[in-house]
Amino acid sequence: MIQVTLKDGSIRSVEPGTSLASLAASIARGLGKAALAAKVDGEIRDLTYALQADAEVEILTAEGEEGLKVLRHSASHLLAQAVQNLFPGTRLGIGPAIANGFYYDFDSEHVFTPEDLSRLEAEMAHLAKANFPYERREVERGEALAFFGGRGENYKVELIEDLPAGVAISMYTQGNFTDLCAGPHVPATGKIKAFKLLNLAGAYWRGNEKNKMLQRIYGTAFDKQADLDDYLFKLEEAKRRDHRKLGQELDLFSLHDEGPGFPFFHPKGMILRNILEDFWRLEHQRRGYQEIKTPIILNRGLWEQSGHWDHYKENMYFTRIDDEDYAVKPMNCPGGMIVYKSKLRSYRDLPLRLGELGLVHRHELSGALHGLLRVRNFTQDDAHIYMLPSQIKDEIIGVIDLVDYFYRVFGFEYHVELSTRPEDSMGSDEAWEMATGALEEALRAKGMEYKVNPGDGAFYGPKIDFHLRDCLDRTWQCGTIQLDFQMPEKFDLTYVGEDGQKHRPVMIHRVVYGSIERFIALLLEQYAGAFPTWLAPVQVRVLPISERHEEYSDSVVARLRELDIRSEADDRREKMNYKIREAQKDKIPFTLVVGDREAESASVAVRRYGQDNAGAKMGVEEFISLIQEEIRSKKSIVPQLHGD
């Protein structure tokens, strides 16, 4: 007998050779039915796996993330089977489970259309009903190559050839379909009950743009239809809070054919921008930053000196002035260098923190543009910190704290990534190691968790990136801290040390919002367009009940405006219900209804955004202190994200 330790700590004795399926069934009949796979000593296995020695076992069901992942991976095989049945000759790429579902990449003569998706779903349902078991077979490399080679599956052959020697090569078969796959899988296709194919996309084989583009089909699968319906509903909800839609509805900004990727900001969008910038200036001033502004177009020589000409040219725009080459700045740093060098600096001046809200232009690929999240010109809330080597750690920590403070104010959750040296970069290995080490050290000192992105750094230095999430769960880099030993060298930056000699400063490039545009997009999605009072373009709308209340309504607006509370009156000849509805649709934090009763007593009837009840009547001055406190405290209510 062997001893099996279950997740709850209990121990069971079973015969050697007992399968995980029968173990699950012996624990509870329900578990036997729900089991999809199991974790044995940390490794996820098929239920057919036979236990041979003492082990820790956790039965996985679709209730848990890992079980759901196995289910989705199996669903991708089901899709591949359906595709090959309906479109014979289609060659297979890869088909993994991903965050909220799965995909499979295909190479087919046939170009898949959205209509094909429902046909494929029907075929998948048919194959699921047949309840084919997923059968695992481990084979020799030669056999695997012969099998897939014989079927013309050149992508699978390539995968097998790249597998390191000594690795077990396994194939899974369900009915008439066999795929190269490490597994594990659910016991049989019948386990896949609730699934949906979502969209079609092109994807380069192995993610390399030099390779052929395959056709990718995305889908998702859940344990129960109700869960699937719930997920699809959430997707619809997410679309409702899409910043592109809200930006138009709330009249914040627009995008036009005349300037693809170059956003137009409307009056209300400008209010928001300006608030974000005012807040930024205030907080930076408090932390010892000074502000500068450098030109948007600068001479070619500067960009050659900075390395951008060699390493960033594809992303830059150029122009000619008086027969000389100029470039539109894609980054603010070279201009900042010139400011640093405009006078002699002493070690006493360091750390020197120079901030710049700089408008940069980058030529992004046309297919990459996305609302305000990916544009071709944007304002970076940049700053460059010039310092002594001994100040590096404290300065990085200072920036980490600053970013954290900002994101907290807006109620953002974020995660951190550390990006290391890319292939196309400049500088010595030692400098890169030193810089990367310094960033890591600061992260460790803050006790922050982070993910490493090898090769994702800037061409002049490694970086710490802060990522925020959009309404569709995609993450976007916003804040970043980049340690740079190259630019000071390239530009021969110096400071005069205690010893009276010239020394080389170290510098940090950093942004907090990242880009004002991107940050606004994420704020819109974060609040679903219902901005907290301090950010709302219109904070108060006053609704006079009839024409004879206009005078009073105007006096209330005038009083509020006197105190810089952004207010307006809606004195259209419309019914109260109509005006209330509009004020709610415009997501204005406070709607004040004024009629005879209010005019007589210098009061207002306050209705808050999103609250159904007719609000309380209160004195004008009382309302003013309420809203002022709310603005001062930057109070925000973050609506539930993603409904979960």
Next chain:
RNA sequence: GCCGUUGUAGCUCAGUCGGUAGAGCGUAUCCUUGGUAAGGAUAAGGUCACCGGUUCAAUCCCGGUCAACGGCUCCA
């Protein structure tokens, strides 16, 4: 940039199997003077993305361009 889809009024969308277009919302004007999510009437508003081709005739069919959307690649 690549793959796929889409492009009709300010917005959301119908429609025309080839005979130059329609609704709702919004806007304007008039009526209604109203108490917490849509009162009524009338009117204005479109080179059917753009450029070519086929045709007696193109918004519709074909080709190209541009843009948007979903991805891939890339990135704040």
